[in-house]
Amino acid sequence: MTPIAAVNGTALAVFGVIVAVTLVISWFASKRVNTATDFWAAGRGLTGPQNGFAIAGDYMSAASFLGIAGLIYLFGFDGFMYSVGFLVAFLTVLFLLAERMRNAGKYTIADVLSYRLKQEPARAAAALGTLTVVAFYLIAQMVGAGVLIEGLVEIDFSLAVLLTGAFMVSYIILGGMLATSWVQIIKAFLLMTAAVVMTIWVLAKVSWNPIDLFTEARSESAEGEAYLKPGLFLSSPLDTVSLGLGLVLGTAGLPHILMRFFTVPNAKAARSSVMWAMALIGAFYVMTTALGFGARAILGQAGEEAAGATGNGALPLLADNLGGEFFQAIIAGVAFATILAVVAGLVISASGAVAHDVWSNIVRRGQDSESEEVWVAKIAAVVIGAVAIGIAILGGEGLNVSFMVGLAFAVAASANFPALLLALTWRRFNTTGAITGVLVGVISSVALVIISPTVWPGPDSEGGLISGYDLANPGIISIPLGFVGCWLGTVLSRERVEEVSFDELYVRSETGLGAEAGTGLTLTGRSDGSHDADERELVETR
């Protein structure tokens, strides 16, 4: 028996508290969420700091908390490469997309893509990109949740997946984006607190000298000097570069992250929320040094078996070593909250693609009522949740979580990011370009992952399906292909019709003139009138 099995009772109690608090919040939120803007965008009433916490809560998945600590524990320096890429990616978001999304968009990334293109085909392309990314990401998180809960509190994998799915869908049905945002804010707070406490604890064990972390970790690793160098996990140099490209551009194509910019009142709040997110996420990833190298220094080689092949068990083991069963139960609870917040964000963005894009704007051509749209969204959330639960249970524990997350980032970077960026900045870009770009991005990244040696013929075989092709990360090929797809589709088609001029989108996205207003919604009530600075402008000048 590993020490993990012993935490059953305490861990269940901690999980119970987290579930109770988040459900109470959702119940409060359910009383306030009325309009579609409330449901999709929390009434655009979040402040910059609130949305910054929510972005951090939306972004840092169990792959960050347990996964990176585990990778560093097993492979040293290479694990930290992920930490760096996950943070630097936010500069892409800040400089290129955050404010423009807020100014030009409404509820989904399809709103921005279809703004000046032909509504239905452009929306369909954006919905395809969104749903593909969410599918891979969501199933990865659900499987991760099942494995985590099964390991920590000894309940059956299928039941664990089912419960996680049920809670995530409840938040959305009850309180939409308002509830989702607050679940994410609370989770970010819990995650940061847990990381700070563990970092201080680990540093105390190495007599407060952070450099001793590295020397002790090195002496506890069978790899010696190589443990502090790149190359143990990412052994192909080109693959390392490809991974870096996918990370740094992929975040700017993740629908659940981009959707968060619709929840603030204006562009100023959007960029301040990125800064808050960068502060939190950066601080967290710096602390993964103490969590990962600390786990190596403290647990040594003895923990390798219990940590598992992916290293996901390293952090719970470290917690047990530091503070015993009770502390381990707390850390398990934080990991559980982490997953809940991420899956809720994913499902609401997918339900946006189904209800707002496909149903309201393609099937019903904008003729449905706002309440119908919200109802369809709730039904979509249940269906998406059920499908994700089903696939996660069928695929079972054998599904490789980090591979699926990597695939989600690759599709986001190759399909969503090029199309969005070009729609906002390239005057000639047209609907054909958007469709070919998204299709080429989705197909090339999925196909390249399938023929990569880790998937087919399998990790243990010599060489790949196609000789000479050995990239596990497709970004370096699929991202340029996505851009080329956008460009070729645009220049080869004769399409000239623009339903709205590029000038309108351009001026609106850069100045906020005409941007969507908020409804003044907060968790505790609704303020009178509009929060929106741009609305005020329109009034004052009349």
Place this chain on the structure above:
Amino acid sequence: MATTKATRAVGGPDHHPGIDWEAAERSPEFRELIRKKRSFVVPATVFFLAWYFGFVILAGYAPDFMGREFLADGLTVGYVLALSQFAMTWILGAWYLRKADREFDPLAERAAQVALRRRDDGGAS
């Protein structure tokens, strides 16, 4: 106010036919906003991509260099360069926010006001 608030939520974004967007895009105020913004965002983006991919390429192709000791035993060049990525992200982010608050926002506000005034004067088209 009523014009923008009353528009139906579904059916694509709200459009503002009253505003001459083409003129707004060509206005000297908007051009100045774009010029000022580009003169920060383009070099900053080139710099952060160069600094980041410099790090990634070194990690891929020069692992021994990255494993070299830096100032103290156990502290490697690779780790110090990784930390520099965090510092770069925070510094560039804070710098952008400062520029945006002080420089870009007032310019954006002015460009928007000019477009609205043109509409209200009936000067559009």
